[in-house]
Amino acid sequence: MYKFGWQGWPLASSGSDVARGQARRADHATLTSLSTAGRAPSIFSGVSDVFVVGAGVSGLTSAICLAEAGLSVAIQAAEPPRATTSVVAGALWGTHLVGADERVPGWAGQTHAVLTGLAGDPATGVQVSQGVMADREEQDEPPDAPNATVPVEYTPCAPGTLPAGYVAGWRLTAPLVSMPDYLSYLETRFLGAGGTMLEPRWFATLGDAARQTEARVIVSCPGTGARDLVPDPSVTAVRGQVVVVANPGLTEFFVGMGPDPDDLTYVFPHRDTVILGGTQEHDRWSRDPDPGTAQRILAECAAVVPRLRGAPVLEHRVGLRPARPRVRLEAERLSDGRSVIHNYGHGGAGVSLSWGCAQDAARLALAALG
Numbered sequence: 001m002y003k004f005g006w007q008g009w010p011l012a013s014s015g016s017d018v019a020r021g022q023a024r025r026a027d028h029a030t031l032t033s034l035s036t037a038g039r040a041p042s043i044f045s046g047v048s049d050v051f052v053v054g055a056g057v058s059g060l061t062s063a064i065c066l067a068e069a070g071l072s073v074a075i076q077a078a079e080p081p082r083a084t085t086s087v088v089a090g091a092l093w094g095t096h097l098v099g100a101d102e103r104v105p106g107w108a109g110q111t112h113a114v115l116t117g118l119a120g121d122p123a124t125g126v127q128v129s130q131g132v133m134a135d136r137e138e139q140d141e142p143p144d145a146p147n148a149t150v151p152v153e154y155t156p157c158a159p160g161t162l163p164a165g166y167v168a169g170w171r172l173t174a175p176l177v178s179m180p181d182y183l184s185y186l187e188t189r190f191l192g193a194g195g196t197m198l199e200p201r202w203f204a205t206l207g208d209a210a211r212q213t214e215a216r217v218i219v220s221c222p223g224t225g226a227r228d229l230v231p232d233p234s235v236t237a238v239r240g241q242v243v244v245v246a247n248p249g250l251t252e253f254f255v256g257m258g259p260d261p262d263d264l265t266y267v268f269p270h271r272d273t274v275i276l277g278g279t280q281e282h283d284r285w286s287r288d289p290d291p292g293t294a295q296r297i298l299a300e301c302a303a304v305v306p307r308l309r310g311a312p313v314l315e316h317r318v319g320l321r322p323a324r325p326r327v328r329l330e331a332e333r334l335s336d337g338r339s340v341i342h343n344y345g346h347g348g349a350g351v352s353l354s355w356g357c358a359q360d361a362a363r364l365a366l367a368a369l370g
Contacts, residue, residue: 047072047214047215048071048072048073048074048196048213048215049066049071049072049073049215049216049217049369050063050066050071050072050073050074050215050216050217050218050219050365050369051073051074051076051209051212051213051215051217051218051219052066052073052074052075052076052218052219052221053076053077053203053206053209053218053219053220053221053222053229054075054077054084054219054220054221054222054223054225054344055075055076055077055079055080055081055084055187055197055200056077056081056084056085056086056183056221056223056350057084057086057089057179057182057183057186057350057351057354058086058221058223058343058344058346058350058354058357058358059075059077059219059221060075060081060183060186060187060190061186061354061355061357061358062219062221062341062343062357062358062361062362063075063190063195063219064186064189064190064193064195064358065355065358065359065361065362066219066362066365066366067190067193067194067195068193069362069366071365071366071369072194072196073190073194073195073196074195074196074197074198074213074215075190075195075196075197075198076198076199076200076201076209076212077200077201077222078200078201078202078203078225079200080197080200081183081184081186081187082180082183082184084183084223085223085224085319085320085321085322085350086179086183086350086351087179087180087183087317087319088179088240088242088317088318088319089177089179089319089348089350089351090176090177090242090266090268090275090277090278091176091177091179091182091268091351091352092129092131092174092175092176092177092253092255092266092268093108093111093112093115093146093174093175093176093177093351093352094108094144094145094146094174094349094352095108095146095147095148095349095352095353096144096347096348096349096352097238097280097321097323097347097348097349098147098327098346098347098348098349098353099323099324099325099326099327099345099347100325100326101326101327103327103329103360104147104148104327104349104353105147105148105149106149106356107353107355107356107357107360108146108147108148108149108150108349108352108353108356109148109149109150109356110355110356110359111351111352111353111354111355111356112148112150112174112175112352113150114355115175115177115355116128116175119175123181123185124181124182124185125177125178125179125180125181125182125184125185125270126175126176126177126178126182127175127176127177127178127270128173128174128175128176129173129174129175129176129251129252129253129269130171130172130173130251130252130253131171131172131173131174131176131252131253131254131255132157132162132169132170132171132172132252132253132254132255133145133154133169133170133172133255133256133257134157134162134163134166134168134169134170134254134255134256134257135166135167135168135169135256135257135258136165136166136167136256136257136258136259136263137167137168137258137259138167138168139168141154142154142170142172143257144255144257146174146352152172152174153172153173154170154171154172155170155171155172156169156170156171157169157170157171163254163256163303163304163305164303165303166256176253176268176270177351178270178271178273179351181270182351203229204228204229205228205229205231206218206220206229206230206340209229210334210336210338210340215338216338216339216368216369217338217339217340217341217365217368217369218334218338218339218340218341219340219341219343219361219365220340220341220342220343220344221343221344222344223320223322223344223350224236224237224285224320224321224322226322226328226342226344226345230342232324232328232344232345234324234325234345235322235323235324235344235345236282236283236323236324237282237283237284237285237320237321237322237323238280238281238282238283238320238321238323238347238348239279239280239281239282239284239285239286239318239319239320239321240277240278240279240280240281240318240319240320240321240348241277241278241279241289241290241293241294241297241316241317241318242275242276242277242278242297242316242317242318243275243276243277243294243297243298243301243313243315243316243317244273244274244275244276244313244314244315244316244317245273245274245276245298245308245311245312245313245314246272246273246274246311246312246314247269247270247271247272247273247274247311248274248307248308248311249307250267250269250274250305250307250308251269252269253266253267253268253269254266254267254304254305256304261280262279262280262281262282264277264278264279264280265277265278265297265300265301265304266278266301267301267304267305267308273314274308274311276297276298276301276308277297277301278297279293279297280321282323285320286318287318287319287320288318289316289317289318290318294313294316298313321347321348321350322344322345322346322347322350323345323347323348324344324345324347326345327344327345327346327353327357328342328343328344328345329341329342329343329357329360329361329364330342330364331364331367331368339364339365339368341361341364341365341368343357343358343361
């Protein structure tokens with residue numbers, strides 16, 4: 001009998017099919033030079049129960065749930081985990097930029113419980129942090145509050161304690177995840193459960209992926225790649241750019257909102273580094289950092305937290321949040337009788353919904369396997 005264990009984003013001027021295709025081909029070409037030590041060949045000679053397409057947080061978490069339930073699971077994707085969109089995320093737990101969906105509160109609550117449990121192990125990259133959520137306009141309640149079954153306690157900030165330009169704010173506590181560390185933890189956990197991580201391989205279509213494997217169930221976790229892979233034209237990219245700097249000693253996060261929903265400033269400290277952001281550019285598909293945007297982010301974050309002025313810049317990252325009107329988590333039958341379990345379209349909440357979605361995806365896969 002199977003049993004369950006535990007349970008953002010990497011410039012061209014448009015989101016055209018040509019721009020997306022060029023970006024994906026460029027990413028694929030780069031992958032040929034990446035080391036694949038410790039991974040199985042790209043042509044898998046064994047037969048797995050489940051073949052997972054996608055090695056970001058959704059793919060890895062789904063694969064872990066299945067492998068820890070006793071199934072034989074293989075993962076293959078265009079990028080290894082630490083090169084996926086997930087590695088760019090901040091990643092503060094919440095339900096940011098996720099479509100209207102009655103399932104979201106449950107998924108977010110389940111994931112909150114898992115992340116809180118993992119926070120006791122430094123190797124996971126998860127910590128439970130305190131910080132401030134603020135707005136440039138008067139608000140009666142916190143902006144962008146998580147839509148979750150778990151209660152979040154907000155304490156109004158005292159007058160005069162907010163950065164200049166912000167007029168309302170609340171203190172809160174929430175899980176905050178260092179994604180490079182967390183993805184390494186997830187990959188190690190998956191391999192420890194007997195999973196197989198195949199060499200990176202780009203698939204033009206889901207049919208190409210299905211022809212790669214004899215697995216009875218395919219789990220589709222391609223992020224923004226779903227637009228072309230599935231194909232699913234309802235998937236769009238919301239481009240996000242961040243700057244990684246050396247941590248001058250910060251321990252609390254800050255999220256600031258403006259009158260425009262896409263006006264977003266955030267500071268997420270992770271031990272030795274701080275993630276500074278950000279942008280929300282709808283239907284922009286380039287993953288190249290923009291120098292002007294980087295300078296704006298540095299200036300705005302230093303205005304909020306003056307200790308960031310002069311902090312050494314370590315890295316620039318750009319990623320594509322996979323937005324969709326509604327998360328797609330459902331089973332579909334292929335023409336050859338096999339099943340595909342879709343798990344994508346999480347917007348800016350991929351990490352925050354990951355374990356809840358993965359557990360539901362695993363249940364659908366187990367039902368398909370009988």
